[in-house]
Amino acid sequence: MKYVVVSGGVISGIGKGVLASSTGMLMKTLGLKVTSIKIDPYMNIDAGTMSPLEHGECFVLDDGGETDLDLGNYERYLGVTLTKDHNITTGKIYSHVIAKERKGDYLGKTVQIVPHLTNAIQDWIERVAKIPVDDTGMEPDVCIIELGGTVGDIESAPFVEALRQFQFKVGKENFALIHVSLVPVIHGEQKTKPTQAAIKGLRSLGLVPDMIACRCSETLDKPTIDKIAMFCHVGPEQVVNVHDVNSTYHVPLLLLEQKMIDYLHARLKLDEISLTEEEKQRGLELLSKWKATTGNFDESMETVKIALVGKYTNLKDSYLSVIKALEHSSMKCRRKLDIKWVEATDLEPEAQESNKTKFHEAWNMVSTADGILIPGGFGVRGTEGMVLAARWARENHIPFLGVCLGLQIATIEFTRSVLGRKDSHSAEFYPDIDEKNHVVVFMPEIDKETMGGSMRLGLRPTFFQNETEWSQIKKLYGDVSEVHERHRHRYEINPKMVDELENNGLIFVGKDDTGKRCEILELKNHPYYIATQYHPEYTSKVLDPSKPFLGLVAASAGILQDVIEGKYDLEAGENKFNF
């Protein structure tokens, strides 16, 4: 097993996750099997109780784990499926050690950070690194470990010390460290002092970087690289220039261009890993596909405008997987994506009174969008605006996708406007209204008392119902009878309403294995009006977009049928198209 640790300094939020994912992806192009672990030095057990406004998206895994958004990045770039154990938090590892102490496993010992906690961290890493995460079902060859936070903080100190010990445990040739550092440009001058201080701090903690990835808004000058190399005690070939590029999808190619993989190849003796021809071939194909797909990003001439009607629109990281799914889809459709961020409350009549400018601006974005998306969320704020957006899409035949809360919104809107029940709403928001107006209810498998880890989470099956051959979403899924997608919700469609809704054309084409929980709705006689209770964005991949999102973008671009027929698949005609 080879380990590549990615750490960060100077400031946080400078792109460690993208660097880690890109490194892993490049290693996959060599034919290696890659896994990844994220270390988050916060005391929450997982990300489930953290507000999106505070920490960005809560990413849900197959096993229901609620993790940091970086695990989403790893899954999307590397095409892997991770477990909740691939996310180590301070809270999780401390709980683990404290529970062992209570059980008596450390009987007689004073349990300390060094060595007990640091040993537990190392054991955890070694155990989890071996878990198969791709479709080969085999143990990975390389494990990328991203160390969250900033090196030198109290928060990450136990993990830094654990990794310092780990490099000796697994051996020098099996451990490499990439440190991501910021090189700010001040008055046109590229400043290296922050990086020097960061590397010095790293060295004092016992870690010596093998590569220094410099995040900079522009290309580094040769003297800057040489200066960093000299003052940070590395060779110039160990300084990687990660300047701003059009999109994060270009970073792997940028790193490739700078021969990062050549260095790691020698450093980690990757030659010694035996690979079959098939594995190498798969790696090369991955690289080709990546180039072809992300190349679209630049070549695209036409734009597709998607209005995202949400409630955390000022913090876009809250919707990271949604954005990525849209990006993956637009790349596939050879369209430049233009997301119109609409704060749902701004669509509401009250906004017309209190902030006319925002009101009209929001409605302008909705009415000029090629497609409309209502993503997941919690709480009643903004739901009326979402209902209005759904109505606009339904009545004007604008392609629409509702996810989780979005599905519930679409159903509430339909019930009010088509079935004529004006007071329809969700029991989550208005528990006291007449029960016959409960379009959305809470159902068993929920404990209302305890937060954290009590939602319906993770991979669950959805079955397409009889006589749904007409369904666009079913066709997009390849006319299969069953799909598996990730969930994160407490409330769902009231089964008592289903018959009436379906009689009027709102068909629940997908349900759970009991036939009770409504998973997918589709409106007949509309170009694309679809909603899912599950979160299809969680399994979208760079080279294999989420089908519901792909459908939305394709319909918005006017090419839905072509996409369904596979005309936009890369394999179809050797990258050649005739229109």
Next chain:
Amino acid sequence: MKYVVVSGGVISGIGKGVLASSTGMLLKTLGLKVTSIKIDPYMNIDAGTMSPLEHGECFVLDDGGETDLDLGNYERYLGITLSRDHNITTGKIYSHVISRERRGDYLGKTVQIVPHLTNAIQDWIQRVSKIPVDDTGLEPDVCIIELGGTVGDIESAPFVEALRQFQFEVGRENFALIHVSLVPVIHGEQKTKPTQAAIKDLRSLGLIPDMIACRCSEELNRSTIDKIAMFCHVGPEQVVNVHDVNSTYHVPLLLLKQHMIDYLHSRLKLGEVPLTLEDKERGSQLLTNWENMTKNLDDSDDVVKIALVGKYTNLKDSYLSVTKSLEHASMKCRRQLEILWVEASNLEPETQEVDKNKFHDSWNKLSSADGILVPGGFGTRGIEGMILAAKWARESGVPFLGVCLGLQVAAIEFARNVIGRPNSSSTEFLDETLLAPEDQVVIYMPEIDKEHMGGTMRLGLRPTIFQPNSEWSNIRKLYGEVNEVHERHRHRYEINPKIVNDMESRGFIFVGKDETGQRCEIFELKGHPYYVGTQYHPEYTSKVLEPSRPFWGLVAAASGTLGEVIKDINLSEGNENE
């Protein structure tokens, strides 16, 4: 509330606890009410699952809390009663925050060490420091906080940061920091560089010491003090010289002599704390008593030799409260204490084969001792040696005290050799299936979960009722002829109620039992100068100026003064009753 934080650097184990206790005791002599908190940066929830060989004694509190031995030092020096919350460990505070996170208390927030954990630490300190801990029942005036470990370690980083913030939270005039540092003497030269580096580290973490207590084997030279003052950015009056002294009981007086309290008095504006005349008088009396006690210590010429037959004798910190109790008692009896450390297994016949020297050396110590003590412990190793020691004491008329396991050992010995059941033992050492019912002298009883370690023992303060017709009992007289005493427990096994009648009919009397009359708490052998055993741990409540009665009795009997001590106790109790 005034807070005095005691931190340490350079190395660990240089006497922070003694310094903290001594500071607190001196503040008490001003009439102030003092409490203390120990911060232990280890991940155990408490000290209960830690081997004495690894970490020294596990000290048990009234509420059953199993804590670090330093809490014992605080209770003994300051005459206070602490709760388990006065011991903050990394494991405890992290569990506290993590369980709040699971409950949703931090809903929406990324829970981090700064500020969530550090806030929890500060809140904990402020809440606990208000808890009354002495017989006034009033909120304390001063809280001593001892920060365990070494400043600069990963382990203590969250606590250091919490305290850095805390000094602003409570205000400068309510927070003082004493840093204990080692000044090694190398080739006769007093070296200050380690202290300079330690203080520099402390400053970089945002804490500035108000006093630097220098631990040194000898008195510091004037030039050394000036050098430390200059390089560490403090005045010379802020450098305290804590050189080696005859005993730790002398440290408060050493600090007093160096005007430490004068400095703290002005630094913390202690003049502003309202005190009654009674408060001040009590403080003065404490100082007088302490001075007299240490004078007794210095003046003692006679020696009393106590053989301590244990199983962790190479790590004496495992028996800290026991040794302190013996010290308190010997000071009271005006005797120089000499503890003869006997490893129990060395008394066993097998040792005569494998190590003749150790065998004879151990038996020599045992047979020349004035008194014999078998303290608490766990596990089967050394039991047979302890039984032989008890037999020796019983047959030779040598004063004996058995504590916890020691009581059980004495009972097993009596059952084997006096009642005539040679296979008698404890079900802790031999499974019930291997031991005939009539040979089960010690058994486990309800209130125990055999599956889980940690926190499942019978712990803390429990009452013991003296039985009818026990007026003859020496131990009862030592307790002042009371009907009931409250002592701290830490055990899983106890005397089998079914054999009590047999034992008592032969003179092995259980003079103290629990409220149900089922659990045997105290035994005493009739017709012996002093042969006593307790299931509870009397050493946990011994105080410098008020020794534990069972230990006092042992030392007094070993010194040949038991009768006088009992007479004095009667007089003093009688005076109080009048």
